[in-house]
Amino acid sequence: MTYRELSAQALAEHDYDGFLTELEKSLTDGRRDPNEVVRDTLSEIYFGVVGPDRENFGVAARATLHSFDPRNITTEPEYYVDIDAKLYNQRKPIIWLWQMFDRSPLGQNSLFAHRFRRMLAPLIFRSVGENFKCWHFVEWSFGYNLSFGNNVVVHRYVLLDDRGGIDIGDNVSISDYANIYSHNHDIYDIHKVNTPPTRIGNGVRITYHATVLAGTQIGDHAMIGTGAVVTRDVEPHHIVVGIPAKTVKVKNT
């Protein structure tokens, strides 16, 4: 997919670069606890200042300030019993920064936000290839079980549930509101969770509002039609639609 090249005014570009360089250094040079870096960064993004004078704040604002610190919050995946808490906690501050950044005015500025997410992605996911592009409000489960090949684009409101692992190949496009799962629950016992890994081949396009169920393998260059629910493996080059998804066409290449 080819996109238009867009940029901001020179002063804005200068400040965007400066912020990214400084933040990446603070998160990776080992000099500061990443929890504190995230707390201070979110405080600056939302309140315009690091360590504001709490005495003048109402209790709701103080509660918000506490929530900027990843040590004071929980996320849904932390409640799952199959979590590897050590692996998750290593990246939890960065995950929280990504999610809270997305909900800020700055997070809605795609010009900056693509660069911001591209910088954070290798600190969260199992692997990330070149040229990763991610739009806003994308969510995942653990992050450490999710890998992306080169030239992957993930659009708005996508859910990548990597509890059992999701492996995404090169040149994959995942459109708005698509869902990819790698866990399900036993039909008799909701507490029994299965986590079969899901694999998305090279050149696959998962189009808007499609759902890929846990443990399915999507062959290279396959295409999942709008609103499809994939319950079985998809052959390479096949275009599948419907619920359950069935082949309607086979692409030549």
Ligand SMILES: CC(C)(COP(=O)(O)OP(=O)(O)OC[C@H]1O[C@@H](n2cnc3c(N)ncnc32)[C@H](O)[C@@H]1OP(=O)(O)O)[C@@H](O)C(=O)NCCC(=O)NCCS
């Ligand atoms: C799956 C898709 C690619 C098929 O496109 P196509 O090759 O032009 O196929 P057609 O429009 O000729 O449709 C073939 C048949 O499948 C049906 N069909 C097409 N898309 C369907 C869908 N998402 N769900 C159910 N049926 C669908 C058509 O009604 C048609 O059935 P018919 O032969 O009984 O009339 C397309 O419909 C689709 O879902 N596109 C998603 C939008 C998109 O491109 N997003 C890209 C974001 S990166």
